[in-house]
Structures are given as C-alpha cells and as structure tokens.
Amino acid sequence: MAMLNLHILLPVLAQWLTFLTSCQAARYNNGFFYHDLMNGNGNGEIYFNGVRLHVESPNSLVSAARGSNVTLPCYYRYEPELSVPRTTRVKWSWIPANGGSSAIAPSSSARETEVMVAMGNRHRSYGSFRGRVRLRRAAPGDMSLVISELHLHDTGRYRCEVIDGLEDESVTVDLELRGVVFPYFSQNGRYHFNFLEAQQACERQDATLATFEQLFTAWEEGLDWCNAGWLADGTVQYPITIPREGCGGTDLSAGLRSYGQRHRLFHRFDAFCFAASLKGTVYFLHTNKLNFTEAVQACIKDGGQIAKVGQLYAAWRLMGLDRCDAGWLADRSVRYPIVKARTNCGPSEPGIRNFGFLPEDHKYNVYCYR
Known part of the structure; x- marks a missing residue:
C-alpha cells in the first residue's frame, strides 16, 4: 500500500519541481526580469533584477504668461537602454495652487485630478484641460505636456507618471503665472x-x-x-x-x-x-467726467468694458500703465496707476492710488479693458 502511494506521488512531485524550477526564471510580458516569490521576502514581494525605468524633468518650476502656450518638461529613459522600444502609458495629473472651495476642510482640495492619459497614439484629456493639452513627443522618451491658452486657474503642481508593466515612476513640475x-x-x-x-x-x-x-x-x-x-x-x-x-x-x-x-x-x-498678465489692454478713456453708470456705458460704447481691479494692477505692474488721473473701476472704486512717482500724484513710491468706494453719482473718468 505504501509502495503504491509512492508510485502515485513521484510523478506529481516531479511535475511540481519542474514548475518551481520554471518559476525561478519567470519573464513577465512587459519585458522586465523578476525573481519569483521563492526568492522574495516571504511576504509576496518580487525582487526586480533587470532594466530600470527613469522619469526626469530638467525644470521643476515653469513660469508663463496667462493666455500663452506652455510646455511642462518630462522625459523617460531605460537603464540600460533597450534595443526594442516598448509601449508605455503616461498619465499627467494636477493639484491646483489656489486651493478648493471647501468651507471647512482644506485637505480635500489637495487631491490630484487627471489632466491627460496617453498610450501609444491614443490619448484622452479631462475637465477644463479637454482640447487644450497634448504630448510634445519631440524626441524618444519625450512626454512633455503642452498646455494651450493658459488659464488663470491652471497654476499648481503637475505630476508626470510613466507606467511600464510593474514599473511606475513619476516627476513633478510646478507651474506659476507671472503677475502681481x-x-x-x-x-x-x-x-x-x-x-x-x-x-x-x-x-x-x-x-x-x-x-x-x-x-x-x-x-x-x-x-x-x-x-x-x-x-x-x-x-x-x-x-x-x-x-x-x-x-x-x-x-x-x-x-x-x-x-x-x-x-x-x-x-x-x-x-x-x-x-x-493680460491678453487685452487697459486704457484711460478720454471723455468728460461721468457718474458710475455713465462710465460703464462709455466703455461699452468704446468697444470694451469697464476695467476690473485685477486688470488695472496687471496693466500697471506688467505693462507699465502710468496715469495720474483717477477713474472708475468695475467694483465702483476709483483708482489710478503710477509707475513713476511725481508731484501731485500721491506718495513717493509707485503703486495703485485708491480713493475707495465712492457714491455712484460722483463724477470721474474711467478705465476700460478691451
């Protein structure tokens, strides 16, 4: 009876040993070579022993102007180099710089949101980035993200993640806008x-x-x-x-x-x-002094709209707008921009002079945006 059991068990044991031996050199379909679990740490971890993926960016901070196109650099390479290229999956995600709208929990605004995913010639973009992003692909391994028509809310930290089978490496690039x-x-x-x-x-x-x-x-x-x-x-x-x-x-x-x-x-x-920075122009409208309602209409009649405070600051700091004449703005404040301080134009430092929020029937000139 014991001899019979041994006769049955020997072929089974031989097949099992053959299986274990084949596992010692298991090659996964992504081309990476791994030791199997028998050579691991006993906790399900596989030891990597082959080509390594590297993801890098030469610039960790990119500054750009609002409305322009910007490129966030990201490159990947293998070490040692591969003789045959492999298909990789690339994912760009983003954490906004300007926080979320959460009233109580600021941590909820720190979640990454998807910008774009691509594999081979196929790609998909998401949310406000839809139709505005693409991969540059100027050279092998170039997965740099090109964003068109840069929006005010596009600033933040972007993550370039390259995935090849079990390998997953990433790098981050911060995007900021020039402004004031x-x-x-x-x-x-x-x-x-x-x-x-x-x-x-x-x-x-x-x-x-x-x-x-x-x-x-x-x-x-x-x-x-x-x-x-x-x-x-x-x-x-x-x-x-x-x-x-x-x-x-x-x-x-x-x-x-x-x-x-x-x-x-x-x-x-x-x-x-x-x-x-602005795509348009802020200008002082030469006209008779107007109340607030008349000032709004005057800008519209001139082909523009009454300027907002942020637009006046951007024009002053980034475009050198200098005018020693007070004018209405969209929030019903009266201000004027000074680049070169001079007599009868306020303090001795450059800045935006502010008369405050005035009654709408007061009469001033107006700053328009077009």
Missing part, C-alpha cells in the same frame, strides 16, 4: 470676508486668491500691508517690510505675519489677490 499680488477689502469695510467670500471677491476682479509663494515674492519686491488677508491655502497673513507698532510690533523683523489656519466660514479678514 494686491490687497483687497469689501465695500463694507475691513475684515468682512470669510474664505469663500474672499475667493469670490478676487474672482470678480479677474484674479485669484494669492498663494503663500506669491505673497512671499510680493513681500520680497516691497509689498508692505498692515491688514491681514486670506490666502489660497486657508491661512491668514500679511506682509511687513518696515516693522512698526500695530503691525506685529518693532521687536519682530520684517517678513510675513501669519495667523495660521482660520475657520473658513466663521472668521473674517481681507483678501490678498493675484492678477496674472
């Missing part, structure tokens, strides 16, 4: 915006809530403002170049004063907005 940060407050006075209202206020002025990096750059360039405002990450901060009482005190050095994260619904502050 400006403080903005409600027509009702200081500290009237919760986070969502601050977002909306900036958007109405053709701008977005500034990021910390944008505010820090503005501070380095000399922005000094003693009123706290919301930023895109839900923090409240303000920039001080000249320490003084009432602005953090004289014991603190110059820098950004931070209140940290605030409740996005209940706490109220001003806003720091970011205006990007």
Whole structure:
C-alpha cells in the first residue's frame, strides 16, 4: 500500500519541481526580469533584477504668461537602454495652487485630478484641460505636456507618471503665472470676508486668491500691508517690510505675519489677490467726467468694458500703465496707476492710488479693458 502511494506521488512531485524550477526564471510580458516569490521576502514581494525605468524633468518650476502656450518638461529613459522600444502609458495629473472651495476642510482640495492619459497614439484629456493639452513627443522618451491658452486657474503642481508593466515612476513640475499680488477689502469695510467670500471677491476682479509663494515674492519686491488677508491655502497673513507698532510690533523683523489656519466660514479678514498678465489692454478713456453708470456705458460704447481691479494692477505692474488721473473701476472704486512717482500724484513710491468706494453719482473718468 505504501509502495503504491509512492508510485502515485513521484510523478506529481516531479511535475511540481519542474514548475518551481520554471518559476525561478519567470519573464513577465512587459519585458522586465523578476525573481519569483521563492526568492522574495516571504511576504509576496518580487525582487526586480533587470532594466530600470527613469522619469526626469530638467525644470521643476515653469513660469508663463496667462493666455500663452506652455510646455511642462518630462522625459523617460531605460537603464540600460533597450534595443526594442516598448509601449508605455503616461498619465499627467494636477493639484491646483489656489486651493478648493471647501468651507471647512482644506485637505480635500489637495487631491490630484487627471489632466491627460496617453498610450501609444491614443490619448484622452479631462475637465477644463479637454482640447487644450497634448504630448510634445519631440524626441524618444519625450512626454512633455503642452498646455494651450493658459488659464488663470491652471497654476499648481503637475505630476508626470510613466507606467511600464510593474514599473511606475513619476516627476513633478510646478507651474506659476507671472503677475502681481494686491490687497483687497469689501465695500463694507475691513475684515468682512470669510474664505469663500474672499475667493469670490478676487474672482470678480479677474484674479485669484494669492498663494503663500506669491505673497512671499510680493513681500520680497516691497509689498508692505498692515491688514491681514486670506490666502489660497486657508491661512491668514500679511506682509511687513518696515516693522512698526500695530503691525506685529518693532521687536519682530520684517517678513510675513501669519495667523495660521482660520475657520473658513466663521472668521473674517481681507483678501490678498493675484492678477496674472493680460491678453487685452487697459486704457484711460478720454471723455468728460461721468457718474458710475455713465462710465460703464462709455466703455461699452468704446468697444470694451469697464476695467476690473485685477486688470488695472496687471496693466500697471506688467505693462507699465502710468496715469495720474483717477477713474472708475468695475467694483465702483476709483483708482489710478503710477509707475513713476511725481508731484501731485500721491506718495513717493509707485503703486495703485485708491480713493475707495465712492457714491455712484460722483463724477470721474474711467478705465476700460478691451
């Protein structure tokens, strides 16, 4: 009986040993060579022993102008090089720089969203990027993303992920717009915006809530403002170049004063907005002085529209608009831009002079956008 069992078991054991031996050199259909589980760590991990995939970008930060086309560089290669090319899958995803609209949970805005996926000659784009993105493919391994007609909300961190079988490597590229940060407050006075209202206020002025990096750059360039405002990450901060009482005190050095994260619904502050470069032109309309309603109509009649605050700031900082004449803007404020400070044109530093929000029956000239 024992001999019979051994006679039955020997062929089975031989087949099992043959199977185990073949597993020692299993080659998967993606061309990578792996040791099988018997040579692993006992926890289901497969040890890699062959060609390695590398994904790289020569630029981790790309700066571009609003409305332009921009290329985010991404390349992949194998080490050692392959003699026969393989089909890879490429996925571009994105984390917006300007946060989400969540009233309470800022972490919910940090999720990556798909921009584009491609494999071979097939590709698909998503959301607001649909029809505006493509892969450059200027050379073998070039998976750089080309974005057309750059939007104000396209800024953020982009991830280029290359997938080949079990290999998955990625690199990130930050995209920023050239522009200018400006403080903005409600027509009702200081500290009237919760986070969502601050977002909306900036958007109405053709701008977005500034990021910390944008505010820090503005501070380095000399922005000094003693009123706290919301930023895109839900923090409240303000920039001080000249320490003084009432602005953090004289014991603190110059820098950004931070209140940290605030409740996005209940706490109220001003806003720091970011205006990007313009595709159109802001101009002073030569006409008789007008009330606000007449000013709106005058710009429309001239083929444009009354300019927004963000547009005036962008024209001043990025296009050199300099005019010592006060004019209406779309939010019913009266302002004028000064590049070269001079007598009878306000303070001794360049900037946007602000008369505040005035009654609509007051008469001024107007700044238009076309």
